[in-house]
Amino acid sequence: MSQTNPAPTLQDLVDRAVILSTEHQAHFAELGGESAWDADLQAGTLTFHSEIPLVCGAHFLGTAAPGTQSWLWGWHNVNNFPEGVVAAAEHVHQRGVSGGIFELSTAEILLTDAVPYRLALAAKAVTGHFTHFAAPTGGGTCAWFLLTHPRFELPPASVPRVLRVIPEGIGSTTVADHRRAVRAYAVLRGLDIRWLDEQTAVVGASDGEVTVAFDGHGRLTNLSATLTAAPEPEPAPAPPPERPERRGWFGRKK
Helix, strand or coil: CCCCCCCCCHHHHHHHHHHHHHHHHHHHHHCCCCCCEEEECCCCEEEECCCCCEEEEEEEEEEEECCCCEEEEHHHCCCCCCHHHHHHHHHHHHHHHHHCCHHHHCCEEECCCCHHHHHHHHHHHHHCCCEEEEEEEECCEEEEEEEECHHHCCCCCCHHHHHHHHHHHHHCCCCCCHHHHHHHHHHHHCCCEEEEECCEEEEEECCEEEEEEECCCCCEEEEEEEECCCCCCCCCCCCCCCCCCCCCCCCCCC
8 A cells, every 4th residue: 555745834845945045045145135126027027236237037925014914925916916927926826725735825824023934935945946035115014036047056065055054044944854954955955965873964065075963853963074185286297308409510500
């Protein structure tokens, strides 16, 4: 008799996305994601006026309005945005309906400080777009977007970056299963991961390895790193030995 895996919960999606999301947000900031910006939602873009301007694809998720203490999903689309701008939110909605995830399938839900970020993480896990931006619209309200751009492709994962994003991601919200979050990060990032035992994982990076330790309850307790020694540069070839000029008895003098 075959067994089927249960549909993921909101918490499962958060755990899956949280570390890779943290790395993408760091990369976005380095590209100028904290620069002045403007939106053209009819064109489906958000532009960040960094040193090299970023014209990003804008995928509207929803709005967080403290005044009404509510999160309103973009797939409800009360603003009549173009279909392409709300397609990602609609995809999240469909996953919520099929998986029975209340927070993804209900148009308006009660707002808490953690809700927008956790819903954005779930949307990232569903859509595969891992960069977000919360755009202030006035009165404390923020419109949340997923962003796409070719420059959002991450560079090879380095040991310092992995050491940074694992604890930052796990510390950014409630993560139910730290081991699952680290495993998901490695898989989504395309990094080798091997388990020495139930409480120790080794994650490969471009310049070494990061050892991740957990306690008996699966909570992150320690990170350590081993750097791969850079190869010694090959010595330059020795110049050929100088040969004395040969001059015959009747050679022409220079």
